[in-house]
Every structure is written in C-alpha cells, then in structure tokens.
Amino acid sequence: MREFVPVVIGVLVRRGAGFAAAEDAVQDALVEAIRVWPSNPPADPKAWLITVAWRRFADAARADAARRRREELVEQQPAPGPASTTDDTLHLYFLCAHPSLSPSSAVALTLRAVGGLTTRQIAAAYLVPEATMAQRISRAKRTVSGVRFDRPGDVATVLRVLYLVFNEGYSGDVDLSAEAIRLTRQLAAGYDHPEVSGLLALMLLHHARRASRTGPGGELVPLAAQDRSRWDTRLIAEGVEILQAALARDRLGEFQAQAAIAALHADAPAAAETDWVQILEWYDELAALTDSPIVRLNRAVAVGEADGPRAGLAALAALDDTLPRYTAVAAYLHERAGELDTAARLYAEAAHRALHLAERDHLIRQAARLNAR
Amino acid sequence: MAKYLLLKHYRGAPAAVNDVPMAEWTPAEVEAHVRYMNDFADRLRESGEFVDGQALAPRGEWVRYDGEGRPPVTDGPFAETKDLIAGWMVIDVDGHERAVELAGELSAAPGAGGKPIHEWLELRPFLTEPPTITE
Numbered sequence: 001m002r003e004f005v006p007v008v009i010g011v012l013v014r015r016g017a018g019f020a021a022a023e024d025a026v027q028d029a030l031v032e033a034i035r036v037w038p039s040n041p042p043a044d045p046k047a048w049l050i051t052v053a054w055r056r057f058a059d060a061a062r063a064d065a066a067r068r069r070r071e072e073l074v075e076q077q078p079a080p081g082p083a084s085t086t087d088d089t090l091h092l093y094f095l096c097a098h099p100s101l102s103p104s105s106a107v108a109l110t111l112r113a114v115g116g117l118t119t120r121q122i123a124a125a126y127l128v129p130e131a132t133m134a135q136r137i138s139r140a141k142r143t144v145s146g147v148r149f150d151r152p153g154d155v156a157t158v159l160r161v162l163y164l165v166f167n168e169g170y171s172g173d174v175d176l177s178a179e180a181i182r183l184t185r186q187l188a189a190g191y192d193h194p195e196v197s198g199l200l201a202l203m204l205l206h207h208a209r210r211a212s213r214t215g216p217g218g219e220l221v222p223l224a225a226q227d228r229s230r231w232d233t234r235l236i237a238e239g240v241e242i243l244q245a246a247l248a249r250d251r252l253g254e255f256q257a258q259a260a261i262a263a264l265h266a267d268a269p270a271a272a273e274t275d276w277v278q279i280l281e282w283y284d285e286l287a288a289l290t291d292s293p294i295v296r297l298n299r300a301v302a303v304g305e306a307d308g309p310r311a312g313l314a315a316l317a318a319l320d321d322t323l324p325r326y327t328a329v330a331a332y333l334h335e336r337a338g339e340l341d342t343a344a345r346l347y348a349e350a351a352h353r354a355l356h357l358a359e360r361d362h363l364i365r366q367a368a369r370l371n372a373r
Numbered sequence: 374m375a376k377y378l379l380l381k382h383y384r385g386a387p388a389a390v391n392d393v394p395m396a397e398w399t400p401a402e403v404e405a406h407v408r409y410m411n412d413f414a415d416r417l418r419e420s421g422e423f424v425d426g427q428a429l430a431p432r433g434e435w436v437r438y439d440g441e442g443r444p445p446v447t448d449g450p451f452a453e454t455k456d457l458i459a460g461w462m463v464i465d466v467d468g469h470e471r472a473v474e475l476a477g478e479l480s481a482a483p484g485a486g487g488k489p490i491h492e493w494l495e496l497r498p499f500l501t502e503p504p505t506i507t508e
Binding site: 103108131166169177207210357 | 374376418419421422423424425465466467498501502503504505506
C-alpha cells in the first residue's frame, strides 16, 4: 500500500493542497484503507486512495474557517484527470531533500513521505523515541511548507539523502538499505541522470555482498576474507549493467566512480585477483571529483595494494592523522610491510579510536592476533 | 544522526567557574536552574534531538564477583578517586559540532547569583553499527 503514498501526496499537492496537509490527509486515507479494504477491496487502490485522501483534505480545509483561501482553491479544482504520477513523485523527492533541511530531517521526511513508512518504523530504525521522530518530521514539514513544489532542487541533495538512508543498514524492523534501493530505483525510473544510475549501481553492488560482510556472531569480515560464493551474482550483474550504461554517457560523477571501484571488487573471483591498478585509477578520478580526505585515505589503501605497503605508507603520510580509520589503515599497511610490533600497537590504538562497535571488535582481534604470535 | 551521551558529574570534573554548592543558592536560583534544565530538554524534544535523560542518586556501590558459590563483594563508592555521575542525557544530532554546542548550552545553566555555572560536562559519542559501505 505504501508505494502509493508519494503518488497520492504528489497528486494532492499538484491540485493545490499544502504539503503538510496533503501528508496528513494521505495518512488518514491509509488508516481508512486498512479498515475498509479487507472486506471491500477497491478495483483501483491508487484511485481509491487519491479520492479518499482528497476528500479528507477538503473536509479538513472546509472545517478550518481560517483556511478559507484554501477552500476556494478546492472549489476551483478541475475534476481529476489522468495524473502524471511519475513527475509528482519526483517533485516529492526534491522537496523532501530540500537544502533548507538538516540531513537527519531530510532523511526522516523522505522515508515518511516518499517511502510511506510510519513514524514508528522510522523511529525504530534510527533508535530514537517515536515522539522525537514525530517532532523531527513535523518540523521538517513546516520547513518546506513554503517551498514551491514545482521547482526541483539539486539532484545531488536527493542522492545524498538516499545514500545516508542506505548507509544506515538496519537496526529496527525496517531494512533501510533495501528501502534506499527501492527509492533509488523509483527515482531512476522517473529521472534520467547518470549519477542516479551511479548511486543505484553502487547500492546494488554493496548490497550483493551484504550476507558475507558479517560472521555468525555479527563480527566484521573484511573484504579479502569474505566468502565470495555468498555474493549475490544477480545483483552484481544488474549493478554492473546499470553502471556501464551510465559511464557510457561520459558524465562522470562521484557515485559512478565509487560504483566502478565496487564493481572491480565484485568482479574479482578471489581477493588476490583484484585489479588494484585499475581501482587506483578510479580513486584518482574520485579524488579529483570530490577532494575528500576520506577518499584519499581509501586511495592510500589502494596504493598499498597496487604499489606495495611502503608506497601506501608514503601516500598515508601526506594525510591528516586524525581522520577516522587513519590509524587502522596505518596498522594494516605496517603489517603488510612486515613490521608486526608496530602494526599490533597501531591496531590497538585504532580500536580505541573506532567509532563503530563491530569495527572496534575487529581491530581488537587484529591486535590480539599479532600479539599472540 | 549521531548519538552522544552528556554526562553531568557530582564530582571528579574540574571545578565550575561559578562554583557555589547548590544548597547555598536562594530558592529562586534553584528554581531558575531547574527550569533551565527542563526547558533545555523540552527544546530538544521539539527539535527532534532528544533521546533520553535521567538523574542518578549520588549514592552507589561497587560490586565484584568473589568466586564460585560466594556472594558478590560490595564496597565503595570509592568517591575519593572515582567521579560520580549525577545524571545523563542522550541526544541524537547531525554531528559533533552540534553536540558540543548543546553541551555548552547545558553548561550555561544558571546557578548562584543567576549567573551561568560554567560547569564541565562530559560528552561521549556512542559506538554504533558500522555503515553499510566501509571498504
């Protein structure tokens, strides 16, 4: 049912409803649908939802004398005709990722209005109280209420929001990575842009390796140690195909470059057969596009693999040692260079500086492994 | 979208700038202090950044396993070397900068003379699950 949410909101807003009022009306209609549909399923669920949501919106507008202007708008509306639902949904993506919103607000609003998730589901996914998430969403709705609906913003903002959702993985009963893929697919279907394809390819390629990224106890399994037979070859093939079509258009962006790196990893039958030279070339492209210190840190790893650990350490020396994972990378490169005492010390230090639980445990195990030799 | 723990200490932290024991404040000063803290929490609820908060009693004890078939040993609270946590608040914010800003705001709660206490608060990030994309 929730795949209709963005469409119905879009139709209501295009007919003149304010965004917040439209969103409320759609939620009311969904509640009504849950009550009515089991005994009396509609022939056209989407049309049913649009009709009921519009009626709810009109009732609310009429009930509120202070909203007379909106009431006039209701009466002026033409009868519903065939709706260009893809466009409406597309506008909703841009609205929910509007630059005036903070990243966490944009994420919450996108999951609610475009993804059709309930506030409770979103709150559970981000491990915050439902009341907190409700406030975040209602503030976000207020922030964008004055934003004109027919003016798409920057697609990069939309992609950043979807990428944030994807990276959250899952902690509640909603798989946010799968949700991000669903929303990005939907966006790609309505918005022809190589970076949208690049992001979709990147998500598919990473998602394909998900089952092998953690062990039975939830411990992190590094790429080189992953059981490649558990990679989802169907998703990899789809990701590669989408990426190749995007790259062929010769408008490179950072998501395409990241996807190219992920594709080269996915393409290697064994870790030792990874084409590090080509990966390094893509990191050079990526660094030129983003100038991000994190990208240059990852590039140092690729240098270490392509040209040897000494070259990797030299690349690392040029970077700020307070970067997240800097010490972990240093530990790894020192181990590769055969300096095991230094590596053990750095793994322990990296564990102390880790931001993530599974990463910390992984680094502690690395230090313990070297100290036990 | 990062969670931080704000820790308020009974002792163990460096002395506050406006360091007058609460028992020596006027009732109005205490009232203003409590109101400030409550308003702070309410503002975070309204901004969608509040996760949880509780006050802790100053008394506490240390507990240790004492071997098979024996009851745990209790002792302490070893307050002469260990700090005592007075209360905590968990916030969920867009980043470290915002967490520092909020901790600073909480540290400015009014105390004696209606002036900010300037008390030291401990700010600790939560360890989280790693992001989906790491390699």
